[in-house]
Amino acid sequence: LHDAVGDLDLCPQAGQYRLQAAVGPVEVNSLRASLGVRPIPLPIAGALRGVLHITGPLEKPIYSGSVSAVRPPLALLVGVEDSPALAALLQDPAAVAACDRVAATAGNGVFTLDTATEMFVLHSGQAVPAGGGLVQAAGKMWVAAAAENDPRAIVMEAAASGLNAATLALGYLSNTTSAVVRLIKRF
Numbered sequence: 001l002h003d004a005v006g007d008l009d010l011c012p013q014a015g016q017y018r019l020q021a022a023v024g025p026v027e028v029n030s031l032r033a034s035l036g037v038r039p040i041p042l043p044i045a046g047a048l049r050g051v052l053h054i055t056g057p058l059e060k061p062i063y064s065g066s067v068s069a070v071r072p073p074l075a076l077l078v079g080v081e082d083s084p085a086l087a088a089l090l091q092d093p094a095a096v097a098a099c100d101r102v103a104a105t106a107g108n109g110v111f112t113l114d115t116a117t118e119m120f121v122l123h124s125g126q127a128v129p130a131g132g133g134l135v136q137a138a139g140k141m142w143v144a145a146a147a148e149n150d151p152r153a154i155v156m157e158a159a160a161s162g163l164n165a166a167t168l169a170l171g172y173l174s175n176t177t178s179a180v181v182r183l184i185k186r187f
Contacts, residue, residue: 024049043083046097047072069107101171131167
């Protein structure tokens with residue numbers, strides 16, 4: 001938390017948050033856990049900075065804001081669980097984030113997390129995968145504990161353009177498949 005402005009109404013029956021804060025960088029998995037959001041289906045790694053608005057009732061606030069992915073300082077990665085996403089992030093010096101085995105060189109988003117309804121809404125998100133192209137996404141995710149095994153809990157739409165298939169495939173292929181990678185690069 002860098003800067004925060006706003007006020008609180010501490011009335012026990014009708015108290016409200018009205019805060020805005022400049023935040024970052026914060027490690028993405030730590031942020032997810034701090035907000036009480038369940039893990040997403042794929043491993044992620046990276047750090048975010050942005051502007052966070054906290055509004056609504058004291059007992060069930062609404063978090064909203066905008067974020068940009070930034071390369072995490074090594075100190076933020078101490079104690080982070082090893083994952084394919086962390087490996088992809090660390091292998092690419094230009095990467096600011098990674099999802100599963102795919103590094104991204106840029107990313108941003110606009111979101112809302114309503115703790116009363118336990119809904120996370122990604123109003124818009126963009127990422128630039130290593131190797132180029134653009135992935136855009138929007139949707140919502142039910143973040144309640146009961147949603148853990150509910151197939152309807154995540155409704156996201158994504159579209160991609162200009163992706164480099166060879167670069168994406170490299171993260172999923174072992175060193176013994178270098179001939180396949182060379183073949184993919186030809187096409």
